[in-house]
Amino acid sequence: MIQKLITKIQKTNAPIVVGLDPMLGYIPEHITKAAYAEYGETPEGAAEAVWQYNKGIVDAVCDLIPAVKPQVAMYEQFGLPGMAAFQKTVDYCKEKGLIVIGDVKRGDIGSTSAAYAAAHLGTVQIGSRSYPAFNEDFATVNPYLGTDGIKPFIDVCNTADKGIFILVKTSNPSSGEFQDRLIDGRALYEWVGEKVAQWGSQSMDGSYSNVGAVVGATYPEQGRILRKLMPNTFILVPGYGAQGGKGAGLVHFFNADGLGAIVNSSRGIIAAYKQEQYAKFGSEHYADASRQAVLDMIADIDGALKRRSL
C-alpha cells in the first residue's frame, strides 16, 4: 500500500494529507442550518452537516492531494449517525481516488487488535462470507502495548495490502512526559522508532514499509533523529499550520529521495475560511478557501524541499 501512496504523492507533487476532523464549530452556518432544518438539532443533523461539509472540501481539493485523514473521534462523538458519516466520508474519498488514512489510534492485544485491524483495514469472516467494515487504506496505531498489539495489524497489512502509522513522537506539548524519558541514554520515542523500523521489515513494499510512524511537525529535531533511525519508514507528520509547524522545519522529516514523509494539516485547511488570510472567500465559499490553503501548503513544502536540495 505504501507504494500506492508514493505514486500518488509523486503524481500530485504534494506530500500532504488533509485531515478531515470536522468540529461542528468549523462548519459554515448555511450547511448546519440546512442539515438541522432537515433532521433537527440531533446527532443525525450533525452527521449530515459533517458529511456535506466534508463533501464540499473533498470535491474542491481531491485533484491536488494524494490522501485524506479523517479523525474518527470527531464522528464517534455523534454515535451511530456519526459513524455512518465516517463510513460515507471514507467511501466517498476512495471513490474520488484519494487514499484514506483512518486516524483511529487503536491499540490492544491479540484477538482484540486483530478485531480492530479487521474493522479498519481488513475483512471479517461471517459464516462462509467475508466483509470489510470501515475499510480505510491506512490506520494509526498506538504502540504502548508492544509487539502483541502491532503484529495483528502487520498481518492485515500483508494479507490485504494495507498500511499503518504507529505513534512514535506525538505533536502535543505534553508528548514528552513519557516519550522523551531516557532509557539507557536514549529517549523512549527512539526505542519505539527502532521497534517501528523492525516491525516494518516484516511488511516491505518497495524501498519503504507499509508500517509507518507518526512524528509531530512540532518536534523537528526529534524528526531528524527518527528520520535516520528509520530509513525505510514513511513518517506521517501532524501539527503543520495550526499547531505551529512550518515547511522549513519539516525538511528533516524527508529522505534525500524527497520521499519518506507526508505532512498533515487539518484545521489549517478545512477551516481556512476562518483565517484572516482566506477570509475574503467567505463562509459560503469555504471549500475554495480550503483549496487555496492546500495550494499554499504545497508551495510552502515544495519550496522548502527545493531550497534544501540546492
Place this chain on the structure above:
Amino acid sequence: MIQKLITKIQKTNAPIVVGLDPMLGYIPEHITKAAYAEYGETPEGAAEAVWQYNKGIVDAVCDLIPAVKPQVAMYEQFGLPGMAAFQKTVDYCKEKGLIVIGDVKRGDIGSTSAAYAAAHLGTVQIGSRSYPAFNEDFATVNPYLGTDGIKPFIDVCNTADKGIFILVKTSNPSSGEFQDRLIDGRALYEWVGEKVAQWGSQSMDGSYSNVGAVVGATYPEQGRILRKLMPNTFILVPGYGAQGGKGAGLVHFFNADGLGAIVNSSRGIIAAYKQEQYAKFGSEHYADASRQAVLDMIADIDGALKRRSL
C-alpha cells in the same frame, strides 16, 4: 462514579467484571443459525447473533456482578451494525442495573480526546441541545500521549460523574517491551502509575478516584508495587482465567480495606460452556455455564481475600 461501583461491589460481594468480548467463534450455533436465518451471513446477522448471545449472558449473571466490560473492537469489526449492537448492549446492561466499562482504549490529544470523551462518557453539543453518544460509565484510556490526552477525560469525569481506567501495565506477554524499561531506575509503568495517581487527585469521589488504572493479573509483582504507588486508585485487572491469572495471585491488587481492585474475566465466563469443567451445561445452556463460572470466580477471589485477612 467510582463510589457507585464500590457500592455495587459491596452489595454483590463480587469485585469482578464480566468482559463482553463476543468473538463469533464463542457463540453457540443455535444463536448464529437463527440470526443468519433472519439476516443472512452478513454484518447485520453477526451483530444480531452477538446481541442475542450477550443478552443471554447478561440475563443469567446480572444479579451476581457489579459491572460488565464490553470490548468495542469486537463490535467495531462488524461496522455500523456492530456498533449498533455495542450500543444496544451498553443500554441493556445499564437497564439491568450494571455499571458499564467501555473497553475502548482511546487516546488522542486536545479537542480529539475531548471528542472521544464525549463519545463514550459525556455529551456533545448540537446547536442548542446536547446528546450522549455511547454513554458508558467508564472508559479505558491509553496514556502514551501524556496529560494532553488524559485531561479532557478527567474533565468529563468531573462534569458528568464518570470514570476512566488508564493503561499502566497491560496483561499481554510483550507488555514489558516498553512498559518495563527502566527510567532513572524505575520502570516506565511506575512512572505512568505515579502520573495516574496525580491525575486521579483531580477527580476524587470519596476515598478513591474516578481515575483508575489497568494492571494485568498476569503481573502480580508489578501489581503489588503499583498498589502501593497508587493508594487511592482503583485497579481494573484483566487477564484472570483464560490469560492465566488466579485468585491467590490477585490479593496484592487489593487494599487492606478489601477494595481497590476489580478483576475482569472475558472468555473464561462468556465461553465457559466450551471448557471441560462446564461442558455438562451444553451449548444450548451456555448462559447457565457462564453463571456457574461467575459463581466459581467469586468464590475463588473471595476465598483468596479471606485467606489473606486471616
